[in-house]
Amino acid sequence: MKKRSLGGSIAAAPxxxxxxxxxxxxxxxxxxYAFTTSDGTLTFExxxxxxxxxxxxxxxxxxxxxxxxxCFLIAYPLAYFMARAxxxxxxxxxxxxxxxxxxxxxxxxxxxxAILDDGGFLNTLLLTLDMAPVHIIGTKGAVIFGxxxxxxxxxxxxxxxxxxxxxxxxxxxxxDLGCNNLQMITRVxxxxxxxxIISGITMVFVPSISTFYISQKLGGGTFELIGDxxxxxxxxxxxxxxxxxxxxxxxxxxxISLAIMNRFSDAETSGRIG
Amino acid sequence: MQKLIELRNIVKEYEGExxxxxxxxxxxxxxxxxxxxxxxxxxxxxLRIIGGFETPDSGECHFDGKIINDVPAYRxxxxxxxxxxxxxxxxxxxxxVAFALRLQxxxxxEIIRRVREMLDMVELRGFEHKNVNxxxxxxxxxxxxxxxxISHPRVLLLDEPLGALDLKLRKDMQNExxxxxxxxxxxxxxxxxxxxxxxxxxxxxxxxxxGKIQQVGTPIDIYNEPVNAFVAxxxxxxNILDGVMIEDGRVRFSGKEFVCVxxxxxxxxxxxxxxxxxxxxxxxPEKGMLTGVVSSVTFxxxxxxxxxxxxxxxxMIQSTDFVxxxxxIGLSIDPDAIHIMKKSEYSGKYGDYSSFSDELEELSNAESxxxxx
Numbered sequence: 042m043k044k045r046s047l048g049g050s051i052a053a054a055p056x057x058x059x060x061x062x063x064x065x066x067x068x069x070x071x072x073x074y075a076f077t078t079s080d081g082t083l084t085f086e087x088x089x090x091x092x093x094x095x096x097x098x099x100x101x102x103x104x105x106x107x108x109x110x111x112c113f114l115i116a117y118p119l120a121y122f123m124a125r126a127x128x129x130x131x132x133x134x135x136x137x138x139x140x141x142x143x144x145x146x147x148x149x150x151x152x153x154x155a156i157l158d159d160g161g162f163l164n165t166l167l168l169t170l171d172m173a174p175v176h177i178i179g180t181k182g183a184v185i186f187g188x189x190x191x192x193x194x195x196x197x198x199x200x201x202x203x204x205x206x207x208x209x210x211x212x213x214x215x216x217d218l219g220c221n222n223l224q225m226i227t228r229v230x231x232x233x234x235x236x237x238i239i240s241g242i243t244m245v246f247v248p249s250i251s252t253f254y255i256s257q258k259l260g261g262g263t264f265e266l267i268g269d270x271x272x273x274x275x276x277x278x279x280x281x282x283x284x285x286x287x288x289x290x291x292x293x294x295x296x297i298s299l300a301i302m303n304r305f306s307d308a309e310t311s312g313r314i315g
Numbered sequence: 316m317q318k319l320i321e322l323r324n325i326v327k328e329y330e331g332e333x334x335x336x337x338x339x340x341x342x343x344x345x346x347x348x349x350x351x352x353x354x355x356x357x358x359x360x361x362l363r364i365i366g367g368f369e370t371p372d373s374g375e376c377h378f379d380g381k382i383i384n385d386v387p388a389y390r391x392x393x394x395x396x397x398x399x400x401x402x403x404x405x406x407x408x409x410x411x412v413a414f415a416l417r418l419q420x421x422x423x424x425e426i427i428r429r430v431r432e433m434l435d436m437v438e439l440r441g442f443e444h445k446n447v448n449x450x451x452x453x454x455x456x457x458x459x460x461x462x463x464x465i466s467h468p469r470v471l472l473l474d475e476p477l478g479a480l481d482l483k484l485r486k487d488m489q490n491e492x493x494x495x496x497x498x499x500x501x502x503x504x505x506x507x508x509x510x511x512x513x514x515x516x517x518x519x520x521x522x523x524x525x526g527k528i529q530q531v532g533t534p535i536d537i538y539n540e541p542v543n544a545f546v547a548x549x550x551x552x553x554n555i556l557d558g559v560m561i562e563d564g565r566v567r568f569s570g571k572e573f574v575c576v577x578x579x580x581x582x583x584x585x586x587x588x589x590x591x592x593x594x595x596x597x598x599x600p601e602k603g604m605l606t607g608v609v610s611s612v613t614f615x616x617x618x619x620x621x622x623x624x625x626x627x628x629x630x631m632i633q634s635t636d637f638v639x640x641x642x643x644i645g646l647s648i649d650p651d652a653i654h655i656m657k658k659s660e661y662s663g664k665y666g667d668y669s670s671f672s673d674e675l676e677e678l679s680n681a682e683s684x685x686x687x688x
Contacts, residue, residue: 210401213368216388217395218415218462228414232405 074285087286101267105249108188112245116196124204138194154258179261187255196241203237239302316343319502325374327360334360336526347496349505349513352523358506366472367391394463395472400455402447408458409443415466433461453484470502489516510550522546543656547589548665554630555666558588575653587656592633594652603645612640622668629669
């Protein structure tokens with residue numbers, strides 16, 4: 042890879058241009074805004090001012106961690122049964138899993154609101170059944186529910202892919218050596234699907250921690266997540282800089298946690314052949 | 316010897332196709348049994364039924380006098396060495412071998428001692444912390460054997476365990492497996508399509524074809540007294556001819572009458588006659604019981620292999636004497652070299668070398684190995 046052929050450079054060009062325009066340039070803008078005041082002088086005040094958002098940070102992390110964990114609990118068994126199903130059933134399950142993803146995320150979240158609202162479908166149903174209505178919208182539970190509902194397919198798919206590739210003979214070997222069904226899962230399937238779990242966690246945790254519409258719609262405006270804070274800063278031109286600073290810190294935090302997790306999965310999967 | 320496993324009228328079907336057709340088989344304690352047959356004959360399915368990975372559609376599987384049809388694999392005192400080993404890629408050599416002991420909650424110091432012992436036995440001392448994915452085929456094979464033997468099973472099932480190894484290593488492992496079996500006194504049930512492997516290692520050979528057991532016997536019995544044309548052809552090389560049993564000790568084939576040692580057939584019964592290629596001697600044409608024309612000669616190292624045309628039927632003959640192509644020769648066959656078999660569904664399908672070539676045989680062998688996976 043010392044020399045690049047001309048053809049290779051030409052083929053790579055659109056991607057390079059695209060990356061510069063839509064990844065590198067915006068990142069540079071974020072960094073520029075994070076370290077300047079609204080009139081363009083260099084400052085660290087944006088970063089040091091972030092301590093006032095500490096509580097929001099903590100709530101966001103807490104809720105995304107809970108949502109990610111719930112996603113894992115739902116997605117893992119689902120992925121396992123999908124992976125062990127016959128080829129025909131696999132296709133059906135896959136379509137069922139992907140189907141909600143064909144609807145826009147915002148629309149799905151809005152319809153969740155319509156269903157769970159105080160005067161919504163669920164409570165109307167409860168009232169007609171002579172049961173007490175439940176207040177859901179505006180609670181943390183509703184927001185976590187929204188995150189789980191919107192993002193759990195992203196947990197299911199990577200785990201499903203990894204489990205599907207596990208050689209059936211390994212499962213038979215584990216039974217042969219004395220595993221019951223539970224031990225087979227904890228001692229063979231679970232460790233062998235670690236890489237899928239880690240990608241799943243990444244793909245749920247990152248969008249959960251930066252979401253703003255889920256907390257706005259299902260949280261009913263009663264509390265704020267970090268995504269909402271960033272969004273609010275960008276509503277008015279004078280607070281761009283503080284918004285950029287929060288984004289930058291978020292990005293760095295996410296990168297660090299991804300690096301830790303990748304280190305984790307590398308150690309586990311290094312040396313696996315095929 | 317004591318009966319350990321009994322299969323009674325085992326039937327297994329996949330999508331309407333009968334893979335096992337009324338299998339009846341006794342396996343004795345401390346025996347090395349080989350189930351031998353071409354691909355698709357049902358040998359692996361038989362093994363999987365004993366291992367508990369398949370349930371028979373009907374019939375009974377007894378172990379030590381008890382029916383074990385419904386006993387799951389993990390509760391059977393049987394361990395398996397899988398085709399391509401199936402080692403756990405997330406565990407090192409030590410943990411792979413220790414797997415069964417960890418499940419049984421054996422104390423740590425005993426685990427260390429027993430794993431050492433096993434690794435010593437398969438000559439892998441010092442490999443404890445190696446990654447199993449970086450071992451050679453032969454080493455992975457040894458880990459798989461150690462892993463299966465560590466919990467002292469009554470029976471070890473081996474499903475074509477040497478199929479992926481090269482010839483030299485395969486020969487070494489054959490001896491080693493036989494040694495391990497004799498030292499541990501564990502019953503080995505070994506599945507292969509390689510007849511030489513079966514003859515070399517086994518106490519008892521079970522020949523299967525088309526979902527049925529064709530013959531059970533010692534390697535010598537199977538070779539010298541095949542029950543039908545299929546077994547005669549599958550084990551070694553055979554010339555199989557149509558014959559008529561005139562009376563006990565007298566048989567007619569290739570237009571001549573011969574003295575033989577077999578009997579017990581009806582007078583003038585139609586039979587299959589087997590003559591092994593190494594049991595035919597060349598003599599001068601006038602002295603020969605039969606005369607033929609040599610149609611091809613191949614040098615094989617220890618001996619020559621001839622295809623000889625005798626009255627339109629092509630015989631294979633192996634001899635250390637040399638005769639040239641197109642030469643007319645006489646042939647002499649001793650009475651005890653003539654083996655008589657009853658007619659069977661396999662009569663006429665095997666034992667004629669008119670379309671024989673080494674290349675073709677290799678091709679068809681290679682095919683059967685591949686399609687077996």
